[in-house]
Amino acid sequence: MTTTTTPRTTGHAHTAGSGVSFARVLRSEWIKLRSLRSTAWCFAVIVVLLIGFAALGAALSSAFVGTGSTPSQQQSIAVTIITFGSPFAQLVAAVLGALVITGEYGTGMVRSTFTAVPRRTAALVAKVVLVGTSTFVVSLVALAIALLVATPLLAGQDVDVDLGDGRLWASVVGAAAAIAFTAMIAFGLGAIIRNGAGGIAAAIGVVFVLPIIFGIAQGLIGKAWIYTLNEFTPPRASARLYDYPLDGTSMITMPAVDGAVVLEPWQALLVLIGWVVVLFAVALALVKRRDV
Amino acid sequence: MIEARSLTKRYGTKTALDDVSFTVRPGVVTGFLGPNGAGKSTTMRMIVGLDRPTSGSVTVNGRRYADHAAPLREVGVLLDAKAVHSGRSASDHLLAMAATHGIGKARVREVIALTGLEPVAKKRVGGFSLGMGQRLGIAAALLGDPATVILDEPVNGLDPEGVVWVRTLARHLASEGRTVFLSSHLMSEMAQTADHLIVLGRGRVLADAPVSTVIAQASGDGVRVRSPHLAQLSDLLRSRAEVVATTTDDGALDLRGVTAAQVGEAAAAQGIVLHELTPLVRSLEEAYMTLTQDSVEYHAGGTGHAGGTGHAGGAVHAGGASSAAGTASATTTGTTR
Numbered sequence: 001m002t003t004t005t006t007p008r009t010t011g012h013a014h015t016a017g018s019g020v021s022f023a024r025v026l027r028s029e030w031i032k033l034r035s036l037r038s039t040a041w042c043f044a045v046i047v048v049l050l051i052g053f054a055a056l057g058a059a060l061s062s063a064f065v066g067t068g069s070t071p072s073q074q075q076s077i078a079v080t081i082i083t084f085g086s087p088f089a090q091l092v093a094a095v096l097g098a099l100v101i102t103g104e105y106g107t108g109m110v111r112s113t114f115t116a117v118p119r120r121t122a123a124l125v126a127k128v129v130l131v132g133t134s135t136f137v138v139s140l141v142a143l144a145i146a147l148l149v150a151t152p153l154l155a156g157q158d159v160d161v162d163l164g165d166g167r168l169w170a171s172v173v174g175a176a177a178a179i180a181f182t183a184m185i186a187f188g189l190g191a192i193i194r195n196g197a198g199g200i201a202a203a204i205g206v207v208f209v210l211p212i213i214f215g216i217a218q219g220l221i222g223k224a225w226i227y228t229l230n231e232f233t234p235p236r237a238s239a240r241l242y243d244y245p246l247d248g249t250s251m252i253t254m255p256a257v258d259g260a261v262v263l264e265p266w267q268a269l270l271v272l273i274g275w276v277v278v279l280f281a282v283a284l285a286l287v288k289r290r291d292v
Numbered sequence: 293m294i295e296a297r298s299l300t301k302r303y304g305t306k307t308a309l310d311d312v313s314f315t316v317r318p319g320v321v322t323g324f325l326g327p328n329g330a331g332k333s334t335t336m337r338m339i340v341g342l343d344r345p346t347s348g349s350v351t352v353n354g355r356r357y358a359d360h361a362a363p364l365r366e367v368g369v370l371l372d373a374k375a376v377h378s379g380r381s382a383s384d385h386l387l388a389m390a391a392t393h394g395i396g397k398a399r400v401r402e403v404i405a406l407t408g409l410e411p412v413a414k415k416r417v418g419g420f421s422l423g424m425g426q427r428l429g430i431a432a433a434l435l436g437d438p439a440t441v442i443l444d445e446p447v448n449g450l451d452p453e454g455v456v457w458v459r460t461l462a463r464h465l466a467s468e469g470r471t472v473f474l475s476s477h478l479m480s481e482m483a484q485t486a487d488h489l490i491v492l493g494r495g496r497v498l499a500d501a502p503v504s505t506v507i508a509q510a511s512g513d514g515v516r517v518r519s520p521h522l523a524q525l526s527d528l529l530r531s532r533a534e535v536v537a538t539t540t541d542d543g544a545l546d547l548r549g550v551t552a553a554q555v556g557e558a559a560a561a562q563g564i565v566l567h568e569l570t571p572l573v574r575s576l577e578e579a580y581m582t583l584t585q586d587s588v589e590y591h592a593g594g595t596g597h598a599g600g601t602g603h604a605g606g607a608v609h610a611g612g613a614s615s616a617a618g619t620a621s622a623t624t625t626g627t628t629r
Contacts, residue, residue, distance in 0.1 A: 018361075018362050018365055018393060018394060019360075019361035019362035019365070019393060020361065020362065020363070020392055020393060021394075024391055024392050024393065024394050025391075025392050027391045028388045028389070028390075028391035028392040029388075031384060031387050031388040031391055032377075032380070032384075032388045035380050035381065035384035035388070036377065036379050036380055037379060038379065103377060103379070104377065107374065107376065107377045107378050107379075108372065108374050108375040108376065109375060109376055109377040109380075110375075111337075111342055111371055111372075111375040112375045112376060112385075112389060112432065114341075114342060115340050115341075115342065115363070115364070115369055115371070115375075116363070116364055116389050116392040116393070117392055118340065118341045118357055118358035118360075118363050119358055289344075291337070291342065291343040291344060292342050292343075
């Protein structure tokens with residue numbers, strides 16, 4: 001180990017344009033995201049879950065359909081099977097989204113981050129953008145592979161997938177987006193809560209526990225408004241994003257009662273964007289005020 | 293140049309910093325000294341905008357830290373050794389930090405070499421020793437080749453070789469005209485590294501002066517005498533108004549406000565035999581204790597001493613030139629004032 005040699009500290013001259021910019025912060029956060037094993041692990045699990053569940057569903061699809069279903073019914077079945085792993089992938093994405101920020105608080109890294117980017121906003125925006133886009137890309141690729149894996153298996157069960165169907169691809173993209181939105185919602189919760197266990201628990205609560213609570217509430221109360229309220233929760237809005245309903249009947253979600261709102265995919269997209277924006281805004285306001 | 297003006301930080305009813313003002317100048321090493329809990333780290337975090345002052349302000353080179361376009365090129369800071377994600381390698385950490393300011397890979401390699409991190413650069417930080425963590429923190433602080441360097445307890449956890457290295461580095465950075473501000477709770481460390489001292493105790497500035505002045509102010513040099521005719525000598529010296537005499541536990545007399553020469557001459561004039569005549573120069577630690585004894589946040593309990601006056605500070609005998617009795621007694625002299 002070199003030690004007591006006379007240190008040479010001067011490396012380069014200050015140059016114009018040598019400061020912080022959003023592009024640079026984005027680059028920095030990208031280095032951070034890909035240099036952690038937890039990122040690779042989460043993405044690997046997402047890929048395995050999405051492809052695995054699709055393959056499993058396709059192999060067992062005779063349980064869903066009899067022969068003689070209409071082409072559009074077959075497309076709906078295909079979407080249901082291909083996006084079968086989506087809720088589980090959302091769970092992992094929630095863990096990743098929360099970890100990206102709580103990991104920095106837990107280790108003290110956040111102090112280095114905010115020393116380099118003292119205004120903090122750019123760092124937080126870069127993080128949420130990167131966690132969202134990388135989760136989207138990974139999920140989309142995995143779902144595309146899942147589609148290719150499932151198609152021949154489904155053909156063996158007399159379900160002929162029409163790859164020229166735009167709605168099918170819209171559902172595939174929607175499912176990838178749902179996973180990415182979940183990661184971004186979890187990021188917001190993580191930034192608000194800061195504690196790793198707390199952030200992950202809150203995110204899992206939203207993804208997994210909320211639907212259970214609403215399921216019970218719907219069973220007990222059964223009024224239209226509770227179904228409507230449920231439509232605006234992140235997990236249900238996520239499901240609506242990749243739903244392939246036939247004549248208003250969804251194969252993914254429970255039938256709603258009369259008078260309850262059912263979100264169209266574009267409405268579900270707006271609801272999810274709303275969740276991300278609101279949580280991120282609260283997180284940003286808190287992060288900018290807090291001592292670290 | 294760091295300028296703090298009336299920095300105050302309150303956590304609920306507890307005041308961590310109370311109206312702290314100081315200026316840290318370029319070209320010298322300024323030590324930031326104080327007991328644990330005095331508010332040093334809080335102050336340093338405020339300088340780089342991590343903590344907000346309840347009131348007051350602090351600027352670096354005339355601007356708030358966050359208002360600099362390229363903060364890492366203005367100020368390099370080591371806040372604590374592990375402000376790093378434990379799952380990331382040292383080199384990835386530095387690359388990520390550098391990327392925010394468009395600092396290239398070449399500079400990252402330079403600071404890795406400078407801090408002796410090459411063998412572990414690709415290893416994950418979680419497995420680093422405290423010393424390695426400190427080196428990584430210092431590497432990060434130097435990334436932007438900043439004109440101001442702030443190091444919070446930089447020698448913590450370093451081996452003796454590392455301590456010398458930090459000391460050399462700090463002096464070298466100051467010699468290049470940079471502003472160097474480093475904190476420690478160890479007076480001896482500061483005495484060897486710093487030119488100027490800012491002493492903090494319980495959130496207040498207790499001293500802000502060159503190292504030698506701080507020591508001189510706090511010490512008030514004295515003389516220790518032993519004599520079979522101590523009472524006679526004591527009466528003789530007490531007649532001088534400015535002399536303060538204290539009897540030590542083992543029967544010596546500690547005198548302040550009088551030199552060894554004066555005591556010797558007075559004794560000779562009266563024919564009093566002296567067994568010991570020792571000029572007392574208090575150690576840096578004692579000077580520091582004197583400054584901070586009322587402001588120590590956490591006194592060690594169970595020592596049986598009354599709070600504040602019971603610090604074990606061995607009296608250091610300067611030169612030993614006139615130790616008549618030849619016994620370099622190292623009795624504990626609580627700094628009684």
